[in-house]
Amino acid sequence: MNDIQRWPARSALMVAHCAGMVDLVALPVWVGTLMSRYGLDAQQAGALATLFLAGAVLASAWLAPRFHGLNGRWIAPAAFGTAALAFFACSQVSQFGALAALHLAGGLANGVGLSVTHGTVARTGNPQRLFGIMQTMLGVFGVIFMAATPQLIGALGGPALFGVFGGVMLVASLVTGLFFPDVAAAGGQQAVSRKAAKLPASVWFGIWGISVMAIVQGMVFSFMERMGADRGFSVSQLNGLLIAVGLFNLLPGVIAALFQARINARVVVLCGATAQGVLAMLLASSTAFEPYAAAGAVFVAVMVFTHIFAFGQFAALDPSGRAAAATPAMTMIGAAVGPILGGTLVKLSGYPALGMAALVLDVLAFALFMRLALRPAASYAESPVR
Structure with a gap:
């Protein structure tokens, strides 16, 4: 049995998917916390979320055409680790400029980690089934996040939100560092020979x-x-x-x-x-x-x-x-x-x-x-x- 067939490897992909897609789960709480706890207006709060998302889009758009030549085995943990640092740093500042720079940095890193995750899923034996399971896990993660995070913010204040984000990214970095699959090795020479094919x-x-x-x-x-x-x-x-x-x-x-x-x-x-x-x-x-x-x-x-x-x-x-x-x-x-x-x-x-x-x-x-x-x-x- 090769690497990607093992559940630790698939679990790493699921954890990375949940961390990388955290915005889809957290956006209402994210923007609301920036407004209610940091005193930002709607435009400023929306701008910070947009900076994070724009960073992820730019990173994904840049990385996707190059994915076939990259090794996600080390890129994913490095990317999620960088995103964790950005969010932990957000919990220590309150100035809009600093938050903006950190949101952009976190988005760029997150986009890299999520792109190599999804690209790796696509090169498994049954990508649609695995992606479907990952989406279900994201739904479970969303229920847990929405149940726990507002309570933490209420008890500890706005920085708790970024502490949660940082913790999620840190877990993703650790899990992918240990178990992220090496699909190129699993696919052997056949996988390598497909790399140069023109995108249909x-x-x-x-x-x-x-x-x-x-x-x-x-x-x-x-x-x-x-x-x-x-x-x-x-x-x-x-x-x-x-x-x-x-x-x-x-x-x-x-x-x-x-x-x-x-x-x-x-x-x-x-x-x-x-x-x-x-x-x-x-x-x-x-x-x-x-x-x-x-x-x-x-x-x-x-x-x-x-x-x-x-x-x-x-x-x-x-x-x-x-x-x-x-x-x-x-x-x-x-x-x-x-x-x-x-x-x-x-x-x-x-x-x-x-x-x-x-x-x-x-x-x-x-x-x-x-x-x-x-x-x-x-x-x-x-x-x-x-």
Whole structure:
């Protein structure tokens, strides 16, 4: 049995995924803490989060084309260790300039660690199944994070947030340092011979399609709670909805991992773009709680489910792992651009504008996915890297 088939190696990939995608779990608490505990206004707090995300996007965009020539076995622990230092340093300062520089540094390091993680997953024997399991673990991590972190911040103050972030990154650095798999060694000469293959043109359409869907998610989901509050829904109703979002987010990874060979990936990505647009319209226009809550509970899960199947196709069409290594750039560009775009639309035209913009963008995503070539899920078994 080679390295990647062992559960310690796969567990290291899961831990790295949870640490690298911490923004998707923590963004509301992150921005809220910067405003309530550090006295920053909404623009400043949003700018710090955007700097972190922009750093991750830049790192991923730079690293992805070069992934096939890199050794993630030592890059991942070094990257997450650097991110841990940046966050621990954040817990010791309060000036906006210092926080900004550290957020950017942490984002760059985090983006490097997450990119080599996703690129490595793409070069395993069944990348879609493993990525689905990793997404499920991210959902579990999110539930734990949301249950514990606000309590720590309440007891210890704002710096506790960055202490938690630093601790998460430190654990990822230690675990990846011990168990991160050496996929190049596992794949042997066959894996090396695939490195120089040109990235298929159809993959780029899939990459841009996921990026557009990520922008829609960031644009709409950032304002979901505010939409409900401004329409008079109670705090208990909104808290219940947020809990429902977390629970539904546990399902896509399990379903995708179990039924990857039975569900057509083209149907998933096309239906995902369509469903996201419809749900965004419901969220942005519903004045009654029931349709608003039903759309909000599954809104993120639709994106997660679609991304898992798209990831599987990227891995199958590009065995070098370069396309999958760009996953952080695909998803985090939405987290960075979406809130700014959404805030501008709300300021100019109100919440219904979010739904209309989402519909337009999802039509674009649908058209892009039409150009994504498919490879049957069963063909994963042919991969020489197990």
